[in-house]
Every structure is written in C-alpha cells, then in structure tokens.
Amino acid sequence: MNNSTFKVLRPGINTTYQDEGRFSVQHLGIPTGGCMDHQSFLLANELVGNKKKYGVIEFAYQGPLLKLIKGKTKIATTGNIFFKITNLNNETIIGECNRSYNLNEGDSIDILATNKSTYGYMSVEGGFKIESFCNSVSTLSKKGIGANNGNKISLEDKIITNTNRKNENNFKASILLDNPNTIRVLKGPQYNFFSEKSKKLFFSQSYKVSNLTDRMGMRLAGEALKNVINTNIRSEGITKGAIQVPADGQPIILLSDGPTIGGYPKIANIITADYDLLIQKIPGTNISFKCIDLKEAELLYKKKRDNISKIIKNIKEIN
Amino acid sequence: MLKKLNNIGDSAVVCDFGDEVNQSINNEVIKLFHYVKRQAALGNIEGILNCTPSYNKLLVSFDLAKTSSKNIYDFLNSIQLKNLNFKQNKKTWIIPICYDFEIDLENMSRELKLDKEEIINIHLNSIFFIYMIGFVPGHPFMGDLDPKLFLNRLKTPRVKVPSGSVGIVEKFCNIYPYESPGGWNVIGRSPTKLFNAKDSVKPNLLSPGDTVRFKSISKMEFNNYINEQ
Numbered sequence: 001m002n003n004s005t006f007k008v009l010r011p012g013i014n015t016t017y018q019d020e021g022r023f024s025v026q027h028l029g030i031p032t033g034g035c036m037d038h039q040s041f042l043l044a045n046e047l048v049g050n051k052k053k054y055g056v057i058e059f060a061y062q063g064p065l066l067k068l069i070k071g072k073t074k075i076a077t078t079g080n081i082f083f084k085i086t087n088l089n090n091e092t093i094i095g096e097c098n099r100s101y102n103l104n105e106g107d108s109i110d111i112l113a114t115n116k117s118t119y120g121y122m123s124v125e126g127g128f129k130i131e132s133f134c135n136s137v138s139t140l141s142k143k144g145i146g147a148n149n150g151n152k153i154s155l156e157d158k159i160i161t162n163t164n165r166k167n168e169n170n171f172k173a174s175i176l177l178d179n180p181n182t183i184r185v186l187k188g189p190q191y192n193f194f195s196e197k198s199k200k201l202f203f204s205q206s207y208k209v210s211n212l213t214d215r216m217g218m219r220l221a222g223e224a225l226k227n228v229i230n231t232n233i234r235s236e237g238i239t240k241g242a243i244q245v246p247a248d249g250q251p252i253i254l255l256s257d258g259p260t261i262g263g264y265p266k267i268a269n270i271i272t273a274d275y276d277l278l279i280q281k282i283p284g285t286n287i288s289f290k291c292i293d294l295k296e297a298e299l300l301y302k303k304k305r306d307n308i309s310k311i312i313k314n315i316k317e318i319n
Numbered sequence: 320m321l322k323k324l325n326n327i328g329d330s331a332v333v334c335d336f337g338d339e340v341n342q343s344i345n346n347e348v349i350k351l352f353h354y355v356k357r358q359a360a361l362g363n364i365e366g367i368l369n370c371t372p373s374y375n376k377l378l379v380s381f382d383l384a385k386t387s388s389k390n391i392y393d394f395l396n397s398i399q400l401k402n403l404n405f406k407q408n409k410k411t412w413i414i415p416i417c418y419d420f421e422i423d424l425e426n427m428s429r430e431l432k433l434d435k436e437e438i439i440n441i442h443l444n445s446i447f448f449i450y451m452i453g454f455v456p457g458h459p460f461m462g463d464l465d466p467k468l469f470l471n472r473l474k475t476p477r478v479k480v481p482s483g484s485v486g487i488v489e490k491f492c493n494i495y496p497y498e499s500p501g502g503w504n505v506i507g508r509s510p511t512k513l514f515n516a517k518d519s520v521k522p523n524l525l526s527p528g529d530t531v532r533f534k535s536i537s538k539m540e541f542n543n544y545i546n547e548q
Binding site: 012024025026027028029030032057080091132133134143144145150186188203235237238239241242257259260262266269270271272294297298301306 | 325326327331340359373374376378383387388447456457497516543
C-alpha cells in the first residue's frame with residue numbers, strides 16, 4: 001500500500017481540508033468548522049468507497065489544478081463544478097460531477113469553477129495523509145488550526161494520499177438538483193426585539209447575498225430592520241445558522257467558522273435541513289425567509305437525511 | 320437558579336440563568352456545563368456536540384440525526400442543579416502585562432478623571448474571575464473591575480487591535496489572543512500565549528472559573544517573554 005502524491009499547480013480559492021468538524025471544544029472558543037456542504041462531503045467519501053468520513057478538499061468558486069506526480073489513485077468531485085482531467089498524452093476529458101475517476105501518474109485534474117454555487121469538493125480513495133487537531137482535520141486558516149499546519153492549500157504544496165488505488169471500478173450518484181431561494185427558519189430568541197413592521201419585513205422582503213460572505217458568515221443586504229428593545233445582548237453561545245442583526249439593521253448569518261459566542265440579537269435561525277442549500281448561494285443571489293415551527297424543521301431534517309441515504313444507496317458502479 | 324430553557328434553532332437549547340451577571344450565577348453555569356459534558360462523555364445522553372457556557376447561560380448544541388430538542392429538554396429538566404456536587408480544580412494565574420503598550424490610557428484618564436498611574440494601580444490590584452472563554456480561540460472574558468474604571472466600548476471600534484492587547488469595558492477585562500477588530504479600551508499588552516494550536520490535549524491556558532492577577536513588566540521584559548516562546 002503506497003501513497004500517491006499530487007503537486008499543487010494552482011491552489012484555487014480558499015482551498016482547505018475539511019471533515020465533519022471539531023466538536024466538544026466550543027467552550028474553548030474553537031468553532032466547529034468542517035465542510036460547509038455536508039451532503040456533498042458525505043457523497044464525496046462514498047463515491048471513492050471510503051467507509052470512514054475522511055477529510056476532503058473544499059474550495060470556493062475556483063478549485064485547484066493538481067498533478068498526480070506519484071502513484072495511482074481514485075478521486076471524486078461533488079457539488080456543482082466544472083473540471084477537466086488531462087493525461088500524459090495531453091488527452092483531455094471534461095469531468096462529470098458526482099462520480100469517481102481513476103487517475104494515473106502524470107494525470108492532472110483542473111477544477112476550473114463552481115457552477116452557480118459556492119463550494120465544491122474533491123475526495124480521494126483512502127483519504128489524505130493529514131494531521132488532526134482536537135479530533136478533526138478541518139482547517140481554520142485564520143487561526144492556524146487544523147491540517148496543513150492550519151494553512152490553506154497553496155502553490156507547490158504536496159498533497160499525499162493514505163493509500164493507492166484498491167479497485168479499478170468507478171461509481172456514480174444521481175442527484176436531482178432542486179435549488180429554491182426560499183430558506184426556512186425558526187424564530188430566534190430575540191425575535192421580539194424587532195418592531196412589528198420589521199418582523200413582517202424580514203419574512204416578506206428578498207435579501208441580496210452580499211460579497212462580504214465567507215466560511216465565517218454571510219452578510220445580507222435589504223431594507224434595514226428596526227430593533228425597538230436593545231441592539232446588544234449579553235454575549236451568549238451561538239451556533240451556525242443564527243441570524244444576527246447588529247445596530248445597522250442588516251442581518252448576518254453566522255456560518256461554520258463563525259464566532260463561538262455573540263452579542264447581537266438573533267431574529268431567526270436557519271433550519272438544519274436548509275443549511276447546505278443556504279451556503280451554496282453565491283453573492284448577488286436574492287433569497288427570502290419562510291418561518292416554520294420546530295416540529296416541521298425536525299421532519300424536514302429527517303426527510304433530508306432519508307434523501308441522502310437514498311442517493312448513497314443508489315450509487316451505481318460504472319465501466 | 321436555572322430560569323428557563325429555550326431553543327436556538329432546531330439543534331441547540333440554551334439554559335438561561337436570568338439577566339444578572341455575577342460570579343455566583345456564573346459558578347452555577349460552569350457547574351452545569353461540567354455536569355452535562357461529563358454525562359455526554361459517559362454516554363448517558365446521546366447526541367450532544369458542544370456545551371458552551373457564557374456569563375449567565377449554557378448553550379447545548381446537538382446532532383439532530385441522533386437526538387431532538389425534546390430529549391435534550393427532558394435531560395436538562397431532570398438535573399437537580401442544587402444537588403450536584405462539583406469541585407472545580409480552579410487555578411490562579413499571574414499574567415504579565417506591559418502598560419507601555421496602552422492605546423487608550425490618555426482618553427480614559429480624561430473620562431474617568433483619574434491619573435494614568437491610578438488607573439494602572441487599580442487594574443493591577445484587581446483580582447479577576449474568568450467568566451467565559453470564546454468568540455475566538457482562547458479569548459478570556461474576566462471581571463469584576465473596580466467601578467472607578469467603568470467605561471463604555473469605543474464609539475468606533477478599531478479595525479485592528481494587536482494580539483495580546485488587554486482591554487476593559489464596563490466591569491470586564493479581556494485579552495485579545497489574535498490581532499482582530501475590537502472596541503475595548505486598551506490599557507496594555509501581555510506576552511502570554513493563551514492558545515496553542517499544536518496542543519490537542521490542552522490548547523487553552525485559561526479556563527472559566529480560574530483567577531487572574533496582572534503583573535506589570537517593562538518593554539524589555541515583554542520582549543524577553545516573546546523571545547522565550
């Protein structure tokens with residue numbers, strides 16, 4: 001069982017190793033982090049036959065250009081991305097998302113862009129050879145935490161896989177793309193801090209996803225909301241998907257790498273079932289919020305999980 | 320002292336100890352935090368992902384695939400807080416601070432009508448209790464300051480506060496572990512490393528419930544500390 005090695009010829013944007021995230025450490029000020037799009041993460045591992053939830057490579061808008069300089073491996077890409085694979089004879093194929101490919105020494109994979117989405121993923125059979133911190137390889141580059149010495153993947157880096165290819169077969173998943181711009185939420189603990197008019201406005205207006213959006217948070221632009229009680233609260237623990245409204249009345253949705261505690265009123269929280277959908281929205285997209293209750297949120301999450309299980313069960317072997 | 324439980328989204332429940340912020344309430348929060356964390360580690364309650372104590376609240380977040388709000392409510396409601404026996408191994412820390420790196424002493428002196436020396440002396444003689452760690456890794460929120468030093472946040476937060484900066488707001492004192500934006504009144508800088516991203520077992524120097532006192536050092540001593548790390 002030999003390792004394979006990729007060389008990074010172009011790192012792409014915000015390219016990092018991510019797994020499911022880092023738990024039981026939020027009280028130390030460490031955010032959970034992990035893959036922004038959980039479904040794509042799970043699928044990426046399944047498509048290369050990984051039984052474990054190994055760390056994968058995540059990128060935003062543009063992925064890396066990698067050349068396999070040693071060994072053979074099997075890779076898969078997930079999300080909605082455009083990529084090419086080129087072999088030593090300069091033969092290029094346009095890659096298909098949500099399936100695996102066998103790569104031989106000398107092959108390159110060029111992940112050119114995400115298509116109408118923010119995040120894309122690449123997995124390898126057997127996972128990457130990377131170090132973990134507090135039981136997770138997820139990289140929090142702003143704080144120097146996680147795999148790759150806490151850094152983003154950069155030019156000339158060597159990417160090493162755990163094992164080389166075990167079987168020649170490839171696999172493919174079928175996903176129905178359903179991409180609504182209505183995101184469902186539960187009312188937040190400080191919902192009543194806002195004027196009656198602003199409460200209605202929050203659910204009726206469409207918000208533009210601003211380009212001040214990253215793994216930490218998503219800033220929205222719309223007509224300002226009016227807080228009639230207090231624009232600050234005593235700092236308290238927060239989770240991803242919390243929609244905070246600071247004094248300027250423009251909501252900020254806290255995401256996976258966000259702060260562990262926050263001192264702004266929370267008007268609402270994204271339901272867990274819609275988180276993957278939300279984070280894939282690119283800047284400029286108009287989104288709106290729909291209020292549902294806890295019971296429905298729990299049912300929708302169960303439905304989402306059942307759907308992922310179905311997709312995984314229906315993964316087909318090809319060639 | 321636990322007043323009520325509320326959902327924050329579909330995957331977290333917050334235990335609310337009321338609006339007041341003091342050490343005895345915070346001790347109760349920390350007691351519940353340790354109990355829940357231990358029960359989760361022992362497998363007595365499934366699906367808990369994180370417990371995050373703050374001044375007067377405990378946030379319990381969970382994996383919706385493994386449990387639900389109802390289970391977490393039932394579990395939290397079954398806890399008899401006053402019957403919990405908990406002795407925390409609380410530590411006392413002496414943290415070096417160099418007041419030469421202050422940014423706001425001049426304005427503070429004017430606003431508080433105190434000499435810079437007096438402000439420094441009051442700060443040096445305060446015994447701080449760590450209420451919570453968070454916002455960013457390793458960042459301590461401490462209290463309580465002498466009311467003579469109570470100040471509001473800066474009207475316009477700074478875009479960049481140097482790492483190690485020691486700030487005060489109201490009755491609280493903090494230490495910025497990273498260079499970051501911030502609105503606290505900066506009275507000095509500490510060379511002490513609060514967070515170690517290479518130590519998986521104990522990345523944080525300080526824990527909630529610990530006690531902190533500051534020790535004044537010169538710029539030269541400050542540089543020696545930095546070089547030793």
